Amino acid sequence: MDKDTISINIQKKLEKLSTFTATPGHGCTRLPFTKEARQAADFIKTLMAESGLKVNEDQAGNVIGVLEGEDTQAPALVVGSHYDTVINGGNFDGLAGIVAGIEIAHLLKENGVQLKRNFIVVGFCDEEGMRFGTGYFGSKAMLGQITLEDLHQYKDKDNVSVYKAIQEYGLVPEDVLKAKQDLSKIKAFIEVHIEQGPVLDQKKVEIGLVECIVGIQRFIVTVHGRADHAGTTPMDMRIDAVAAATKVISKIPDWAREKGDGTVVTTGFVKVLPGGMNIIAEEVQFSIDIRSRNNDNINDIVAKIRAELDKACKANGASWEMHNKLTIEPVDLSENMLSMLQKSCETHGYSWQRMPSGAGHDALAIGQSIDTVMVFVPSKDGRSHCPVEWTEYADIAKAVTIIYDLIVDMQ
Template sequence: MTVAGRLAEIADLGRDAERSGYSRHLFDASDPPLRAWFGSSAEALGLLVEEDDDANLWAWWMPQPGAVRHDAIATGSHLDSVPGGGAFDGPLGVASAFEAVAQLRADGFVPVRPIVVCAFAEEEGSRFGLPCLGTRLLTGAADAASALARADAAGVTLEQAWRDSGRDPERVGPDPERLGRLAAFVELHVEQGRDLEDRGLPVSTASAIIPHGRWRLTITGEGNHAGTTTMDLRADPVVAFAGAVQAVREVAASRMPGARGTIGKAQIIPGGTNVIASRVIAWMDLRAFTDDDVREQYALTLQRMRAAVQAEGCTLDVHEESFSARVDFDDELTARVTAALQPEFGQVPAIPTGAGHDAGILSAVLPTAMIFVRNPTGVSHAPGEDARDGDCEAGARALAATLRMLAGSA
């Protein structure tokens, strides 16, 4: 099979007729068939499949029957998406991992160390607002009780969704024993930008993940009648929100070139056409090159936001939902991945990314590295995300070469 062929097997799962693209979220209707696809793909390759207590999937290739699972080389990514996302962000890494294993098996390669393919739960955080949920729970980077108390847009808590899926929320939390079996993690991912396209290269490694934070904003005004309330008597949270959005953009644009600020999700309450809203809830995403840069960007943005909100006679409440510190990938592991790629691809660059990844969370407990596959459009988190078939196959070969090097020696 090919990577494209593997992706075609799940191409109809989680399609979003309203937004276009894909909307695949933890424990929604697309989740069981995606997990079933993972299981059948693994079993077809003779891999042993299991799900951990944090809803992450694992498919083990053991050096010999009954071997102890330690010093394993892990690879894979995630299967969920943002609302209306593309076909490659996440699934490409899982499909490529299975294809890399298939290539190694076809070549008669027998690993000295175990190889395990992973699909981590809710990497995007789109349903419950916590990115890299599966790996944060697995490593203890997120408190299990706090995570389980989170609710989705319909008010369903993660704990309830966990129970409804037939899983036990009492078992959710850190799994140091499982993590102790791993020696390294290498995640293949479609590039979320045009760096490789501009360089004319099919693959690269990653140098770092720049830091980012997510905040929930609640702007409260006074609900009233749109037709009877004169303009001078209004405290309209939507007007205040417009000023807040502008503040995010102005501060990000005035900072260093790497700063980014976005508000991409908002709820207007109560949402009537002839009603002045009483409240706006929105989510803000800020990113920059260093942790301190993001914190400074946040402080300046908040200052401008408060001025805009107060000018409209409204109030602002801000809650930090997550903060992901800068991650510099393991130098030694990245050098070994680069060496594995060199025979076919030459001296590939190591490039930074502004997108968060499970490899970033896992980097706190074991060496991690990433391989990027060229994206000709540079678009990500949208239906226009793309990767050429030839580049996808090149990525699988790059990953196979990496696994051969890492798992081929004790």
């Protein structure tokens, strides 16, 4: 197994995939059910076919390649990640895991290895949730956790629903339910991913073996006030949506710090209407993203936010509503597969460490139902979700090497 050749193959694939972006020269922007997503999905199909995989695309936009084993009815081994990106993101997040899976399939064919069971590579659609504010769309569809109501309910900033976006993409929304997989036919799921943090890079560790992934809850909060003149309305007669919303937003980070356990909370989106400098705000929308290894920490912070919204809004006559966009519990990953990967690292002389994942991944959704493990590779300076995101291709090749071993040992 020539690691230099593997590295070069990975580089060629990722460099081509990076060209499918809505923001050339300003990072990679590939939102779900867009022209760029279609280009990437079609290229992934080509790569899969070239590596000997039988390819199809389900109605949720997931691209699936199957390398058939001796017993096609035996529970399969699945490797995958996502092909969508954030806005002005990088070229490695998600795609590194898909390309790694395709390279493993290529190596199995090249080495004449026919597994006893099917080996499947999946490129998931819409893990990030950037367009519709949800996340894990493709993986949840495969788990049977997407409904037709969801497709109508969730909309992008232009008020385009998931339902309409799927139609415009050339798929049939009603058939998204057909993406559900029989989970008894999947033995294990493995995901390769860049770390998206600084730990491995700073410690000069080659491989991160992920032992748990944090839970996530996401919300959109809307505070309703009343638009009035900024100069003629006395302070004690205002129903100012900004005044109420900011009282709550300013307290949320401290609640996360108090919890510990790696608990983090982010308000990354704020929208004020009408948005004029001389108009008291009629409405404020803001997002909340809460993550923790301990689900009780998340629920406690949600309760504090609701109580504080009540208090802040009652003080000036405003009102509020809070809509859940995503709830997914923390998951512990497979100890058996972690031990096997650890042994492989030692065999190949790769440095490794066990670690949690503070970012959510398709492995978080799938790990709720299927035996799952993740492998991290270093992110230069810990940077991700930005144009300077970088991982050495040779590091991805190391992950391919140990997962290849895992696949062969688990067949």
